[in-house]
Amino acid sequence: MIPAISLSTNIAISTNLTATSGPNVSQRHRNSNTPNSLLKSLAKSGKLDDALRLIESWPSKFPATEPDVEAYSVFLHACISRRSLEHGQRLYRQLLLHRNGGNLRLLNNPTLKSKLITLFSICGRVDDAFGVFEDGIDDEHVPGQVWVAMAIGCSRNGQPERALLLYCEMLCRFVQPGNFAFSAALKASVDLLNLRFGISVHAQIVKSKEEPDQVVNNALLRLYAELGCSDEVLKVFDGMPQRNLVSWNTLIAGFISQDQIFDSLHTFRRMQIEGMGFSWVTLTTILPVCGRVTALHSGKEIHAQILKSVNRPDIFVLNSLMDMYAKCGTIDYCRRVFYRMQSKDLTSWNTMLTGYALNGFMEKAQELFYEMVESDMKPDGITFIALLSGCSHAGLTDEGQRFFSKMKLDYGVSPTAEHYACLIDILGRAGRIKEALQVMENMPMKPSSTIWGSLLNSCRLHGNVSLAELIAEQLFELEPNNPGNYIMLSNIYANAEMWEGVKMVRDMMEERGIKKEAGCSWIQIKNRVHTFVAGGGFELRNSPEFKKVWSELMKATQDNGYIPSTSVVLHDVNEDLKTSWVCGHSERLATSFALIHTADEMPIRITKNLRVCVDCHTWLKHVSCITGRLIVLRDTNRFHHFKGGACSCKDYW
Ligand SMILES: [Zn+2]
Ligand SMILES: [Zn+2]
Numbered sequence: 001m002i003p004a005i006s007l008s009t010n011i012a013i014s015t016n017l018t019a020t021s022g023p024n025v026s027q028r029h030r031n032s033n034t035p036n037s038l039l040k041s042l043a044k045s046g047k048l049d050d051a052l053r054l055i056e057s058w059p060s061k062f063p064a065t066e067p068d069v070e071a072y073s074v075f076l077h078a079c080i081s082r083r084s085l086e087h088g089q090r091l092y093r094q095l096l097l098h099r100n101g102g103n104l105r106l107l108n109n110p111t112l113k114s115k116l117i118t119l120f121s122i123c124g125r126v127d128d129a130f131g132v133f134e135d136g137i138d139d140e141h142v143p144g145q146v147w148v149a150m151a152i153g154c155s156r157n158g159q160p161e162r163a164l165l166l167y168c169e170m171l172c173r174f175v176q177p178g179n180f181a182f183s184a185a186l187k188a189s190v191d192l193l194n195l196r197f198g199i200s201v202h203a204q205i206v207k208s209k210e211e212p213d214q215v216v217n218n219a220l221l222r223l224y225a226e227l228g229c230s231d232e233v234l235k236v237f238d239g240m241p242q243r244n245l246v247s248w249n250t251l252i253a254g255f256i257s258q259d260q261i262f263d264s265l266h267t268f269r270r271m272q273i274e275g276m277g278f279s280w281v282t283l284t285t286i287l288p289v290c291g292r293v294t295a296l297h298s299g300k301e302i303h304a305q306i307l308k309s310v311n312r313p314d315i316f317v318l319n320s321l322m323d324m325y326a327k328c329g330t331i332d333y334c335r336r337v338f339y340r341m342q343s344k345d346l347t348s349w350n351t352m353l354t355g356y357a358l359n360g361f362m363e364k365a366q367e368l369f370y371e372m373v374e375s376d377m378k379p380d381g382i383t384f385i386a387l388l389s390g391c392s393h394a395g396l397t398d399e400g401q402r403f404f405s406k407m408k409l410d411y412g413v414s415p416t417a418e419h420y421a422c423l424i425d426i427l428g429r430a431g432r433i434k435e436a437l438q439v440m441e442n443m444p445m446k447p448s449s450t451i452w453g454s455l456l457n458s459c460r461l462h463g464n465v466s467l468a469e470l471i472a473e474q475l476f477e478l479e480p481n482n483p484g485n486y487i488m489l490s491n492i493y494a495n496a497e498m499w500e501g502v503k504m505v506r507d508m509m510e511e512r513g514i515k516k517e518a519g520c521s522w523i524q525i526k527n528r529v530h531t532f533v534a535g536g537g538f539e540l541r542n543s544p545e546f547k548k549v550w551s552e553l554m555k556a557t558q559d560n561g562y563i564p565s566t567s568v569v570l571h572d573v574n575e576d577l578k579t580s581w582v583c584g585h586s587e588r589l590a591t592s593f594a595l596i597h598t599a600d601e602m603p604i605r606i607t608k609n610l611r612v613c614v615d616c617h618t619w620l621k622h623v624s625c626i627t628g629r630l631i632v633l634r635d636t637n638r639f640h641h642f643k644g645g646a647c648s649c650k651d652y653w
Helices: 027-033 035-044 048-061 069-081 085-097 110-122 126-134 144-156 160-172 179-191 195-207 214-226 230-239 245-257 261-273 280-292 296-308 315-327 331-340 346-358 362-374 381-394 397-409 417-429 433-442 449-462 465-478 483-495 499-511 544-559 575-583 586-597 614-627
Strands: 520-525 528-533 604-608 631-634 639-643
Touching (some): 035 048, 035 069, 048 085, 069 085, 085 110, 110 144, 126 144, 144 160, 144 179, 179 195, 179 214, 195 214, 245 261, 245 280, 261 280, 261 528, 280 296, 280 315, 296 331, 296 520, 315 346, 331 346, 381 397, 381 417, 417 433, 433 449, 449 483, 465 483, 483 499, 520 586, 528 586, 544 586, 544 614, 586 614, 614 631
Parallel strands (some): 604 631
Antiparallel strands (some): 520 528, 520 604, 631 639
16 A cells, blocks of 8 residues: 655645656756656755655656666665664565565665665664565575675674674675675674684685775784784785775784784884874774883873874873873873863763872862762762772771762762772771671672782781681682782781791692792883883893992992892792892882983883882882982882882882
């Protein structure tokens, strides 16, 4: 049945115009007045309702005019760009209604079919899309473009497996894959983490007559980058006739996913040297890397590029920039970016808050929290993790407890295991271990290893050996291979001068084959990020300039009252060797190197992969006093800002 909708007056055209195919009618006249051209112009100007009314009244009003594939295609294109499912569905219904009255030609047209499939799948209606796809599949030759549209539709709706099956079925029906099919199959392989399938598609690309285009090459790059084949990534990248921003971004992201931090930074530089520029995606990918290894110099360079850029940076870039500054311990820069942002989202507020909390500026963090609430930004779970962990690091027990009880009551945020872990940490650090244990017993979830770990650290801070032993037992069961737990227990014994205990832990580690993770520190000087490994750096340590600075430091720190404490050394060796081991910790090598290679006033920023040891913490305080330098050390736990002989953590860590 034909829906009885008449054309609205503003698009009414007289039926005698349908007979405009006579030879004496000029081309121009025909183009502007046929129902087909009217349909196109309505669709192009977004008047989809009117266009649809025209389509639905077509059979009765213009029986003599055949609908044009191009006009329908323009209409569907408009539906896709507006994601208007309803208009597409009505068009499809109309086509089915007159299936035998001439519409079969349109229904089987590959362009219209692909467009309908695309429309339905972008609107989340994969089954409807399949309905269109399968209609007539056994009677007709279905060209590649329809298969590809359906495969992309599946991928788009989280069904990559179905996409790959379609690709295989297409090959079984002897439909030659082209570049579109290749890139769809590669994308699905990446989504399924199916490297073997991806490689077989690569083989087909090599054998194909069609030259792979940039989209296919980028898909190949992504395949190898995301599935961890660095060599292949470089091979594809170097063999590409042309590379665009997507290619470079994929290469950088690939390095990062494989933890090849320096390669990613190097690639970003190469990209700049080769005049490639960057996109906002490049920056949101590379800025976290700068934050991770405290590459402040690179981070600042990127900031300068953002400022010089003609386009205004999006909120994601600015949030990443703030995060980088916060992680480099430069909270002033972070604040400047934050207050200059024209619009801020929840991530912006949380990043600023976390920055303050991590760097030990809890007063500022609390002020900011109230500013956030006043500006009608609703805090979430991350907001409270920032506040609670900040309170814990700063020893603000009462404030921490208050935030914990207020988060649900006043802000409707239910505490998760992480929030409980923070509260337990706050109480434990304050020496209120009994209360901490009570919270742990009453919490609605099972205590995680983080919670046991924080309790163990509280025992270390307060010298509670017997409780530490009980907690360590739990931890060894939960995380039998984490060296950090063993080292913590050993330190607790050492602080209590219980050397038998130290030996027991050492034997246990040996028995279980657990090795202490090598300490590693990073600093950036100009464009280069330097890595220092504990006990390593022989060349550096034997260089005359290092020897000079080192012996000057030794003398000055000792004159300043520093006595090396070797209790952190786990191995049973003589005192001299213990001292030399402690002095070879990576943060000391990094500090000495920075003293040689940077100007007198420059702050020294170090990142470390482990928690700083007590002795290095003391040593760094002395060095900051003697040299007058600000030394910012970020370890796995928090920031330490050493200045004038004191640390921002007030030795509470
Ligand atoms: Zn150390
Ligand atoms: Zn500290």
